Amino acid sequence: MNATIRIPVPAEFNFAVNLDYLSRSPDESLYRIRGGKLYKTIPVGTLTPLFEVCGDEPGCLLVSSLDEGQWDASTKEAVIRYVRDWFDLDNDLEPFYTMSREDPILSDVVPRLYGLRNMGIPDLFEALCWGIIGQQINLAFAYTLKRRFVEAFGRQVGRGDVDCWLFPDPEQVAELTVEDITALKMTTKKAEYLIGVARLIAEGQLSKELLLESSSFREAEKKLVAIRGIGPWTANYVLMRCLRYPNAFPIDDVGLHNAIKSVLHMEQKPTPARIKELAVGWKNWEAYSTFYLWRVLY
Template structure:
């Protein structure tokens, strides 16, 4: 059974613009963020066109196409085009206050617009492993995943497989159970909603090359969210340690997955996905090691990272991309 909804959006109103202030604007580079966001040609949830970032999200229940650009004065501009599914009865001619607030929160969380990098840069330039990276990638923010359910699914999907295949599996999930939207001839995708995945059986995912375990974990996670036993509001109200403990209590979420979610969604600065293969490869290359660092060396290297752990990890990941 395919639950894909492939609709042509109808315009409901003119484009509206929202301006969002950037914290520490001297250390913000929209271009550096675009480089990271454009790292894979398999990406299908956002697009970069003519130096602008485009994505469809739901804001206060209304689908909107966001076109994000650098406003050039310490602010980011978000051009918002509300669109409507033809079969929806309710339509709005104006963005609600709640929708505007949700769009602001989403983009701020996605691009980490409220981060202040000055302390991290000072610390990194004094760290032999990270020295020079602040100047090389100045203004790069830790690109997040603002939707908690999507971040959970992405970590489950990406476990023990390479990044290219993880993108392939995610795209299959979107194609079969998400939404495909056409605006001005361009196709945009919405990630599946928890209630859709919660209603599946593992046998509906395994033909898409999901392992039996991953299929069960995705469904179980969605069911917890639908049942209200786990939510973004709960996670947002917790300390780092509380959030980590709650995440690893979910089926299929271990230490790496929990820290990845707390780094990319939760925005906890101390989140450190220590088991991450990309982090190991970056450390190996930076230190010119003959082999990947073992657990003891990793703990020695990262032991002092503390509140800089998430950004240190992210900047090391950046070194793995083409310059």
């Protein structure tokens, strides 16, 4: 068996708060949560390591293998890298917490969610698909559609009584027909967008590395919105959850509007112009501010 891996966590981290966020939908199939522990599989070359993450030891995450035999060094490194990215462990949140104490919107929200990280989607294709699937529908239905998509075209990995699904490969989705996807009760447009994005990635025209090589946030955003089916909301969602741009700001998001309306006890939802005024103190923390406000509702 592999030895347990200890991944140090920052002081501003609470495993239970993040696990609660990850528990929000019964339709989630890319990971499992049981007894306060998190189970996940990722592709590493031809391997699919299945591992457990728990927060039983103060100051670190404990990562344990469910696989028979030893992980080699590259597999272990890939798992550690994924977990660090997934939980955004390399981001120092102390400045965010300092800023939020004086902010009229965040001052009451952040203390209730202390230790919550912007839970990431490290894989670009998964992040883009999730953004496309979630366009203009409620969160519960988006999760249902994602589960159907994953279970129709992804791959199940199991060890004993634990199983997780791998997100579909872009190469596989690139070969699908629109009808293959609309059979899952997705719209024709979304099916076209998913196949189009898959083809760009499969052909090497789009990658996480290429986007991260952008000279600025605005250039990365511009590259994304040039893709059919990727508007400003989806682009900023991906920039926030996958590429980790701190100033990504899906300002047109209805959930963000409703959260601000709720927190400030407003009679009507704020306009994007008003949100820009309210968010003037969030500079370079727009992504985290949005994520925390989403958590007020979802």
